[in-house]
Amino acid sequence: MTIQYINRPEQLPQLCEQINQEPWIALDTEFLREKTYYPKFCLLQIAAPGWVACIDPLAITDLSPLLESIYNPNIVKVLHSCRQDLEIFYQITGRIPGPIFDTQIAAPLLGFQENPGYAMLVSSFLNINLNKAHTRTDWSARPLSEDQIEYAADDVIYLCKIYTMMCEQLEKLGRLNWLDSDFALLNNSELYQLSPENAWLKIRGKNKLTGRQLSILQALSEWREQTAQTENKPRNWLFPDDMLLELAKLQPVTLTDLAKIRNINERSVNRYGKVLCELIDAARQRPPKPLNEKERPTKKTQQHEAIMDVLSAVVRIRAEENSLNPVILATRKELEQLLFGEEDNPLLHGWRFKMAGKELQGLLKGEYSLSLTPDTVVISPVTHQ
Structure with missing residues (x-):
């Protein structure tokens, strides 16, 4: 050709x-x-x-x-x-x-x-x-x-x-x-929108920070994203994620304190140090944007784990019927999200909802029931008399 x-x-x-x-x-x-x-x-x-x-x-x-x-x-x-x-x-x-x-x-x-x-x-x-x-x-x-x-x-x-x-x-x-x-x-x-104010959401480890530390991380992440866009440089060339987390924890407000931080680049301190200290000082005085509920670690009980085992069994059955890998239909994490009511879940949309999501949701709401035989698991709508 x-x-x-x-x-x-x-x-x-x-x-x-x-x-x-x-x-x-x-x-x-x-x-x-x-x-x-x-x-x-x-x-x-x-x-x-x-x-x-x-x-x-x-x-x-x-x-x-x-x-x-x-x-x-x-x-x-x-x-x-x-x-x-x-x-x-x-x-x-x-x-x-x-x-x-x-x-x-x-x-x-x-x-x-x-x-x-x-x-x-x-x-x-x-x-x-x-x-x-x-x-x-x-x-x-x-x-x-x-x-x-x-x-x-x-x-x-x-x-x-x-x-x-x-x-x-x-x-x-x-x-x-x-x-x-x-x-x-x-x-x-x-x-595809590159939103500086939401840049902090992509940083792993944010959910382990205290309120003041999280506020600082949010301010620094927004500044880094704006600066990277303006200068058209990779964001990690300015400061990598782990450095932002370190700054959020140590909270330096003077150039002297900033320069003492391990692995921080002297050139970066000279170029951006003043604005960083000002951002950190201001962020310490205000509450952070709240973490989304899905970012908050949920402590699962043994009952929760048992429920997810039941949901996993349904997923395996439906995946086998359709010659699919069960992980493609639903991961353990997605079943956990479904259990705790998170709406942004692939199981609630498209073919996954039709194949298994509707039944799984119905089981959690008591609208479907499970019955067993030695060879089969039967999922049936609950009939109310």
Whole structure:
């Protein structure tokens, strides 16, 4: 298959015409973000059965005509592990190019493990071992070699074939529409918004801090995120998470105290020390934003553990009936969240709710009952007389 390398604006109209004739296209991006906060968009690969194109966004500054075709709501966009790719589109336009089909999300319905890698799918579906020669390529360097372009194009060529085979198998199993709600969630713009005031939520260990310490962590995390965005640097280049936790615990309010902290960079103290001390001092005087209930560790009793064992049994039964790995249907953690009433739970949405979530919820509410025989577990609605 001839690879179209698009690096001039006058080449875009013909490519757009090709895209607009397709019911679906496979997409992939190459980007760099090791030295920046925002990903640097370096290459866009698009394919459909019969053709493939690699577009150079560094050479073509105005991609508007191409984006208009990609954002056509009548064309399904097929990606693998799409979150970072969609983040790039969101940063360019402020919108997500739905509808989306993510092969990583779909694969478990065909018996794969949760979140399978792309190389695994290529090997399993196509019996091809991916070439790893350009894994570490600097995609911002120009010119790109023929090998680099071919390597990038292969990703979407294979993705087209995998998507076709996946759809055929899912259709045979009657599972193709099970994924609709999962894919619809990917259109939620909040997934791609970089909100400084909520940056603290991603730091592990926050739930072990006292009130004053948590307030300081929240202030420092927000400052770090804003500064990283402004300077377009990776947030950990400013201060890693463990350093923010250390600052929250030690609470230095003078440059002398700050400089005494182990492993803190002298250059960082000189550049940011004053503002850090001011932030810490101010945060000590105010209450923290409350932890979400799901962030608070819940002490489980033996009764709770027994209930989750019962729920796990139901999950195993339903997973076996549908030839699925039980972990794909529900993890122990998700069952715990269901038990304690957390609403943000995959078991309460889409195919998981239909397969097991409704019954599990009904068992917890007393709307379903369990009965046993030597060979079976029977789950039945409770009838009220």
